[in-house]
Amino acid sequence: MRGRAGVVVALLGLVLAAGCAQSAVQRAEPTRARDAGKRTGDPSPSASAEPEPDPDPATTPAAHENHLVPQRDEPGPSPDEEPPAPPPARVDCSVRKCVALTFDDGPGAYTGLLLDRLRAARVxxxxxxxxxxxxxxxxxxxxxxxxxxxxxxxSWSHPDLTTLPTWEVRAQVRRTQQAVQDVTGVAPALFRPPYGAVDERVANAVDMPLILWSVDTLDWLHRDVRRNITAGVREPRRGGIVLFHDIHRPTVAAVPSVLEGLRERGFTFVTVSELFGGRPLVPGHRYAGR
Structure with missing residues (x-):
């Protein structure tokens, strides 16, 4: 009897030991799961790539504009050094494959970021x-x-100038000329009519070269990064003028890929005046490309 009792006690001890070990494993599993969760998943906001400036209330983009196409890392300045501004272009666009990128309706909430990207690309x-x-x-x-x-x-406020009296057309031009000259010391030499709307009366009232475009990316309508890249890379032709709007976030997000794609196609970037070789353009005449 004493021998059988000893065996029973030993068996009970083994059962209790196994139960304790299993409980210890179960207690450890949630801890490992929590630790694994810290090592995986989405990055924290502080780890996000490039902060976008807050939009102006008047130009707040649609919700889908936040879904930006991933861009390649751009060369940026060191904390203590900014990249130098690109020198003025000395390009013969009768020989080189030139294109002029133009941005309307600004400055706005995203113009500073655009200037950063153009500077980094030396464009x-x-x-x-x-x-x-x-x-x-x-x-x-x-x-x-x-x-x-x-x-x-x-213009001053982006009206359809063909609907305004002549005196008001002149006022729209004159006020903007003065505003820019007061800030920069430089009076603009070129005029782009809002909506591209111009007739003979308006052309005479403006009395400046009228710059239209050869490529309308429709970035203001679709506000889609991928579409902006496609239009901006595929549609330009030699001597073309491309229309963008820097007040829209998807436009600015698309610019690095547009620059890269056009460079791969062999384009040289110039301003509108450089596109025409710096020769004086005729007031009242319309230009949509070289």
């Missing part, structure tokens, strides 16, 4: 500014000129 562009936006972005307008971009007049 000059042409900005057609709204006079009413100049006062709130004086530093950006000054920076455009300092970094070698061309600044043009796009």
């Amino acid at each position: 000059h562009a042409t900005f057609f500014l709204l006079g009413q936006n100049v006062a709130g972005h004086r530093d950006l307008v000054r920076r455009m000129v300092e970094e070698g971009h061309e600044v043009g007049n796009h």
Whole structure:
């Protein structure tokens, strides 16, 4: 009897030991799961790539504009050094395959980021500014000129000039000329009519070369990064003028890929005046490309 009791006690001890070991394993599993969760999953906001500036209320993009196409890493300045602004272009566009990128309706919430990207890529562009936006972005307008971009007049408030009396057309042009010159010391030499709407009366009232475009990317309508890249890379032809709008986030997000794609196609980037070899353009005449 004493022998059988000893065996029973031993068996009970083994059962209890196994149960304790299993409980210990079960207690450890949630801890390992929590630790694994810290090592995987989406990056924290602090690890996100490039912060976008807050949009102006008047130009807040649609929700789908936040889904940007991943871009290749761009060469950026070290913390203590900014990349130099590209020198003025000395390009013979009768020989080289030139294209002029133009940006309308700014300055706006994303113009500073666009200038950063153009500077990093050592590219000059042409900005057609709204006079009413100049006062709130004086530093950006000054920076455009300092970094070698061309600044043009796009009217004061973007009306269809063909619907206005002649005196008001002139006022739209004159007020914008003055606003830009007050900030930069440079008066724009080129005018882009809002909507491309111009007739003989308006042309005479503006009395500046009228710059239209050969490629309308329709970035203002679709506001889609991939579509902007496709239109911006595939549609330009030699001597072309490409229309973008720097007040839209998807446009600025697309620019690095557009620049890369056009360079792969052999294009050289110039301002509108450089596209025409710096020769004087005729006031009232319309230009949509070289």
